[in-house]
Amino acid sequence: MRYIIIGAGAVGGVIGGRLFESGHEVVLVARGAHLAALRAGGLELTTPEGTRTLPVPAVGGPAELELSADDVLLLAVKTQHAEALLAEWSARPVAGGGTAGEVLPVVTAQNGVEGERLALRHFRRVYGMCVWLPSTHLEPGKVSAAGLPKTGFLHVGRYPAGCDGTATRICADLEGSVFRAVATAEVMAWKYGKLLGNVGNALEAVSGPAESEAQLALTRRLAEEYQAALAAAGIAYKSAQEQRAERGDLVNLQPLPGITRGGGSSWQSLDRGTGTIEADYLSGEAVLLGRLHGVPTPLNEALQRLANEFARTGRAAGSLTEAELAELESLL
Known part of the structure; x- marks a missing residue:
């Protein structure tokens, strides 16, 4: 082939x-x-x-x-x-x-x-x-x-x-x-499960890697909103635990000389200044399922809008201000 x-x-x-x-x-x-x-x-x-x-x-x-x-x-x-x-x-x-x-x-x-x-x-x-x-x-x-x-x-x-x-x-x-x-x-169960991590991509893109307690709390809440929407929709997915168990130690990250991996795919889109970002299909998927099945997803919705604004206006990856972070925290 x-x-x-x-x-x-x-x-x-x-x-x-x-x-x-x-x-x-x-x-x-x-x-x-x-x-x-x-x-x-x-x-x-x-x-x-x-x-x-x-x-x-x-x-x-x-x-x-x-x-x-x-x-x-x-x-x-x-x-x-x-x-x-x-x-x-x-x-x-x-x-x-x-x-x-x-x-x-x-x-x-x-x-x-x-x-x-x-x-x-x-x-x-x-x-x-x-x-x-x-x-x-x-x-x-x-x-x-x-x-x-x-x-x-x-x-x-x-x-x-x-x-x-x-x-x-x-x-x-x-x-x-x-x-x-x-x-x-079961490939779609794996893909829906993978979104457990990917709904946090927009947050990483605008605020940088989740290191502070505030960022970690936001990341957890993004996943909780998505899981509630999946449950309401009756969609089967692989849990984070199932994913980790199958991967095991097969893909361990190693330092690469001269290369700094600043973030995932959404972060890289902002860093390259592409003008677009995939937030509509990551955080946006949680929002869509929530709207279809009557589940509120305010944090995912806010991150979807914010990430798209970053991409459209050319804001740098990780440049979220303290005031903007506080506004997101108010949705917890």
């Missing part, structure tokens, strides 16, 4: 780089300065083993590729960018007949749970991927991952439910590429 990584940032770049290193055919899809750097010098991948430059082919979009029935599309962009890309890629013809949306599998390697629904509007064969992959992308052409002995822990399964041979083959390729990868019929 050839892996076409749509969005070669922190997650997509590391997955694509690791697959390429283990002998798989990979194409990275990027844009702007990142694409230019990949084309000019390859992908610089830093892991605990060291830094190396990989000559992974890179393109700007589907018009530059001839698709075949053996291709796997792996969507690793933030959810706010997914809709247009899914529409564009699904319409492309595949050698031998049909379009990508009719023939090819698409794997949604994204935080949140909205990407799978968006993908199913355009593709018949959708696979969710729950991603536990501490990785960083702050400079064009460069990605890093600090996990050891495994680079990340990935669950893959058919959406909306089930597990098949394609999921098993993808996981086998990932297993041979320094990941722990599990094919499962």
Whole structure:
């Protein structure tokens, strides 16, 4: 199988780089300065083993590729960018007949749970991927991952439910590429569970890592609101304890020389000044479920608005003022 990584940032770049290193055919899809750097010098991948430059082919979009029935599309962009890309890629013809949306599998390697629904509007064969992959992308052409002995822990399964041979083959390729990868019929339970941690991404992005008692209390409350909304909706999910038990000591963070991992994906969006952030699909998912099922989620709603304001106005990551923090605390 050839892996076409749509969005070669922190997650997509590391997955694509690791697959390429283990002998798989990979194409990275990027844009702007990142694409230019990949084309000019390859992908610089830093892991605990060291830094190396990989000559992974890179393109700007589907018009530059001839698709075949053996291709796997792996969507690793933030959810706010997914809709247009899914529409564009699904319409492309595949050698031998049909379009990508009719023939090819698409794997949604994204935080949140909205990407799978968006993908199913355009593709018949959708696979969710729950991603536990501490990785960083702050400079064009460069990605890093600090996990050891495994680079990340990935669950893959058919959406909306089930597990098949394609999921098993993808996981086998990932297993041979320094990941722990599990094919499962419960991928969405894993993804809903992963949101237990991700609802705090907006808080980390605007205020920095949760170190003070006030930040820790806010983080706990964000998760409590989300769990109450999940319970009201009757949605099954893997608890934080279940997630930790399965990961065990497989992905231990290691210091990487010359690289400082300041925060997660939302923090990195603000740090790079992208102008957008995925808060609508993280804290925003708790808000949506709460509104659908009559559960108040005031703190998640406030963080969703605040994170979007930071991204829109170009405020620096971690620049929340004491007054703004106190206003959030008033919602506890």
